[in-house]
Amino acid sequence: MIINHPTLGPRDSAEFTYLGDAALLRRPNPKSETALDDFYSYQYLRDNPAGEHRELWYHEQGDRSWLVVTRNTVTHDITKVEFARDVKQAMIEKAIIKRAKS
Amino acid sequence: MILVDLNKPLNFVFDGKLYQGFEGDTLASALLRAGVKVVGRSFKYHRPRGIMGAAHEETNALVEIHNDGVCEPNRRATTIKLFEGLTAKSQNHLGSVNFDMLAINDILHPFLAAGFYYKTFMWPKAFWEKLYEPIIRRAAGLGSLSHKADPDTYDKGFLHCDILVIGGGPAGLLTALNLGRAGKRVILADEDFVMGGRLLSETYEINSASSVNWAAQTVAELKTLPNVRLMPRTSIYGVYDHGVYGGLETKTDKISERGPRQILWRVYAKHAVLAAGATERPIAFANNDRPGVMLASAIRTYKNRFGIDLQNTALLTNNDNGLMTNAEHIIDTRNNQYIVDVTGRKGVRTVKLNNGETLKAKHIAVSGGWNPNVHLTCHKRGRPIWNEALACFMPDTHTLPQDLSVIGAANGAFSTYGAFIEANAVSVKLGAKAAHLPIAEDAPINITPFWHVKGRKRAWVDFQNDVTAKDIILAHQEGFSSVEHVKRYTTLGMATDQGKTSNVVGLAVLAEATEQTIPQTGTTIFRPPYTPVPIGAFAGAHTGQHFHPTRLTPSHKYASETGAVFVETGNWKRAQWFARAGEKGWRDSVDREVLMTRSSVGICDVTTLGKIDVQGRDAGKFLNKVYVNTFSTLKVGKCRYGLMLREDGIAMDDGTTARLSDTHFVLTTTTAKAGPVFRHLEYVRQCLYPNMDVHLISTTDQWAQFSVAGPNARKLLQKVVDSEFDITNEAFPYMACTEMTVCNGTRARLFRLSFSGELAFEISVPARYGDALVRELMAQGEEFDAIMYGTEALGVMRIEKGHAAGNELNGTTTAAALGLGGFVSKKKDCIGKVLSTREALTGENTLRMVGVIPVNQGDALTNGAHFISQGDAETAPNDQGYMSSVAWSPTLKSYIGLGFLKNGKAREGEVIKAVDFVRSNHVDVKVVSAHFVDPKGERLRV
Amino acid sequence: MSKLTPTLSLGGYTREWDTLVLKEYYVGEMISLAVSHGNTDAFSETFETTFGKAPPKASKLVTLKDGFAMLSGADQYLILLNGENINVDQELTKLFSDTAYATLQTDGWASLKLTGPQVYDVLERFIALDLRNASTHYAARTMAHHMAVIVMKFSETEFQLLTPRSSALSFLEALSHTIDNVMGSPS
């Protein structure tokens, strides 16, 4: 497969290492009362969809960046490739705004 | 125009006999020219087989190429380019190809109908493995492999282009020409060693000159275009994701020539144009498998391209294309004429027609119509669709990937002119100008489908696997009515040609039997490779010693000069021990290395441990997130042991981390986990805490690092460390670290760390000085009889100290199991903290690391033994844990072991059994503290 | 105690296949610079005053006064400076103060130069990237024969290859074996 790296351009997937569902970015709050259950479903349960899937790839033989790739698990078409760092920072900012609102 | 050079004869040997062919011949054409009829035997009935086709569709002429003891099996004679000195042999017969004892199966054929083996061989039970299966296995298979290593070399390569044109026939050539002239980066690949496709095999004219000239001129112009790459003898065997195509280029058919025999190309193409042409299919009629029965197109190829006129031929055709074959008799199924039987066991003798007539003939040219080569359009699970008018399966334009077009005969445009029209159309679509259309034949195929002649006698559908129309009908009768079930039950299309000539005929027979239409019956799945690819080509240069790269330590040269025996540790080669003259076995060396280190000083290369530079304002905060203990409080100039968990709470790796400045830590990992830990740290940094100011870079290869351990370690180091650095115990205590210089100003680092349990330091210098430093250390160490020690001695010493290593950090043990429960900081979270508190990981009865020592000192311990409580039966329910590390301790003069025992902490002093069935070694052992030597660690702090 | 003498990763290797030349090409010093969070602008300014050029973009080698620089990670640069200076990373740490973190990398890499008209024919059997189509001063980290490699294109006939020091011998064997296959001479 080919992953179109945001800054380095198309690269063969052999340069990357796959981790899994990008839901791993949403690490639960270890201090909540339901921490054990939250971490159980975070660590063990997966949607595993047959269709669009946001997943984490590591550019091991390239610039060692983590990427969030949006790929269809039936056709393998890749529609989006982002830096995981940017996706996570956006999530953090959204959480801060939400907390500020509530 | 024949493409064989008659004044360049080539001598070759087939089945021990000398023959002569010419430059430009294939082995098949040379054999036909020499009048050889029987070239092989079919798989099940072992009936005589003759050459049937002229290219990759060939099912019968499978031969072995031999060269000084090496044998390449199952090669189609039609695709071997003849070379001087070729030695080939026919396959799959007991006795000679003309007198095959296994032909007895043909006589027993009523008992060998499809799937017979599923219904018998069941009684008596043991006979299947003892009697029936050995017989079947000995008779099975086609060609044979010699047990010698494949002497050939193979290369792998990577090509990039705008457009990959697959197939060098009229459609492919014109497309490549248009796109080439428009300046596109084009690759034109064709399986044949001459480009032209069907143009080389027919007597067409283009622009009123021979079509062969047109092909040659087109190729000549393509050669002048730098942006076009012509690749003859290159088969595109597979279509993969995102414009990746698999290609195999054959440089030579010779065995063990210098240089690569084949190159496996991975082609990255923005767009691909499939112009792979079509394959003619036979018709099934009684005894249609006699040598001499050939595809009509093949007979024309051998006549027009190779100059071989196969006389007295009877043509059986259901379409006009077949009529181009000159034959003494024409049997046209559209006039309700067909063949009901053929005689001649080793070559066609007579042909019996449905009107009762019997003809004498030596060859039967059969044309049942043409199948477009749609395979590559279906490698991404697409399915072809049925075209009623042309009676063939065509690519389904709806499920075609957008970056793949199909033109020419592969798209049902069987005429030359039709191919040119589609070539121009796709060229325009891809941004090139259409060429002026050459004048070429445009004859319609006018086919009326005619699949098989019903009758009592066997009519072959798959010539190689001996699948007959009756087998397909029987499969349906037994409920195997899906086309996938028929394929598996009868093995239709599972031979080396993958059903190129048999699949469509077979499913037409099935459709008739199930009273369904052909589209309803559907096709089986087309899978890569389009044509078989040698396993050697996929391996390329990565065989033998080059299977994996080899990583060498900075002291590798010195170690090999001083008697080191090396061991693989991942891709690293590490010194396992240093053998000295007079030492009888490895134990002598290892015991010496341990005793010398514990009594004076030993040096060990520890460069292979992963080293990661962790820098930034938040480096300390970051390390708190990945280790169970706290690092933000670590003072500059100090080191600290750290245990890293996976998010599921299980131990992942451990190692020491040194703080060289406020924003600079150097973290170490075990050798095996260097890669995975770095990847994990980058995941935590980028995916969980992107706002931290922390940066990582691996420095494993940058710094050469040596452990200097033993009572005289400091004395030795003081002779190397520059004098302005005070490394006395007061100035440089246990777990201290500093940057400094050695040997008059060479930059270095010193860490007060010990894995052996002795007074020990780790000294590191930039790797360019690694070799010089180890030699200097050993030179300065002579007065203390300093020795080099290897991984074996290191292993013994760390087991004597009860330190966990790879065997204990095996991915199933928790901090508590490793005796490091107390290490886990209560105040902060870290990766794995929450899930490490799950009930089954913390309960009383879980596994705990313990030491074990044989009750009577003479007993040997063996690793991998299981622990069973005294008096319990040695069965799984009583399994109490396992031995994880074992060593002979020269210090204690006894075997010692580490292991995991249920509720181990509370069972010190208990005697249990260490049970090792596999090495028949059952030993009573006493559970003790894992810290066998200097449990309080006094030697560390001297 | 005697002074320590450095050793080259490949012992000064050099070999010719008529017009194609492969030789160990000692680069001087290599340093990685990681930009500290929030100081990107300050870092760029210091970079420009120190090296005379703005920090490079992805996949682009920038020629400095006395060396080259490339972007090696999302927030990390690799600097190649001529001349031997074992403490160069500590000097850069002072120069960039809290805008960047430096790490000495010279000893972690072996460096080879491949020059000659057949350079593409060799590299197309070695590296998966589209080097023919890449512009001059293209620089990228990728893999070859299961080993890491940083490839730098200086011209249509001149490439520099950096590979980890510990597996440099395996890398050299794989590359020279490939050249033998392309050039047709005995391996």
Next chain:
Amino acid sequence: MSYSAFRIFKEAITGHKGWKPVWRKPEPQLNYDIIIVGGGGHGLATAHYLASKFDKKRIAVLEKGWIGGGNVGRNTTIIRSNYLLNDNEGFYEFSLKLWEGLEQDVNYNAMVSQRGVLNLYHSDPQRDAYVRRGNAMILNGADAKLLKADAVRSLYPFLNFDDARFPIMGGLLQPRGGTVRHDAVAWGYAHAADKRGVDIIENCEVTGFDIQNGCCVGVETSRGYIGASKIGVAVAGNSSRVMAMAGIRLPIESHVLQAFVSEGLKPLLDGVITYGAGHFYVSQSDKGGLVFGGDIDGYNTYAQRGNLPVVEDVCEGGMSLMPMIGKARILRMWGGNVDMSMDGSPIIDKTDIKGLYFNGGWCYGGFKATPASGYSFAHLLATDTPHDTAKAYRMDRFTRGLMIDEKGMGAQPNLH
């Protein structure tokens, strides 16, 4: 209709007119006592044992395509019981014993051939890990032998003993391991189940579950609604998709495992060999093709087709272990959809929804588990208690920390 050499002789003379369908093609009834979703090896085996060992009636197997069309029709046909952990080894040894009696049980020759499975090791730590596994096998009643390098060499002289990057130091042999003709397993179980009245309904895809106040009482299918009091799902790679229809998320990812077959060769290789220093295992089929494979591609996919890096990785391992196979050509490459679980071990358990049972998470070891999986799923469906050898395969083992992690790779499916 029972099969035997005598029947073959009689039918041969009479032109094979007497052969009947191996299984009927009944129309689906309105409801059944037990529905099995999934007509693969595990589903058909479950139906067979429900009928033959637990005397259950009114059973239906619903298959969306043609039976045996999934992983049972597309694997490297290996059977073995050489697992490390007691929670697994008892189950796989039970399965191997069922394999040994299969032909007589279902009256269909699946060609169960026990010619040995040999796991090669290439280092001392790896040897010790194999010894620990061999001892676990013997503790659970299975057979295991440790062979030194010269014993391996006498068995397979053509392996690479002289020029190997990772030298062969020996191997752990399970003599009773071997291979089985995979297609015949599905057909054999279908034949036997059908004979006991089980309705095998092909081209019948389950499109939804009928759940009323926490109780599953039937399924919507492409051939209409079918009611049942108990529904067992055994759909391997489609587990997440099917159970999502009942609102259940699973600790499973679907991956592609590629397998390869070479052109037919005269006998070379008697047993099964696995390479300890790379991703490669191989055996030779009765028809002469080398059947081999290695690792999964490693990314989530339902495409049932793989990509090139794994093909090259497997062949590099194969050539490094057996340099002679360079001249053998790959004839065909498949990709199957395997249900990789979070600890590499399966789940055979009830769910929170009454009447709905789940069997899945077989990773790439489902084929060898077919008989025991069928038997223990039937036991669970018939008695509502787990079979003794499968009591560790609980859905809630992850919440309690009782992972069954053979390789110790943790909660990342593509590492198992």
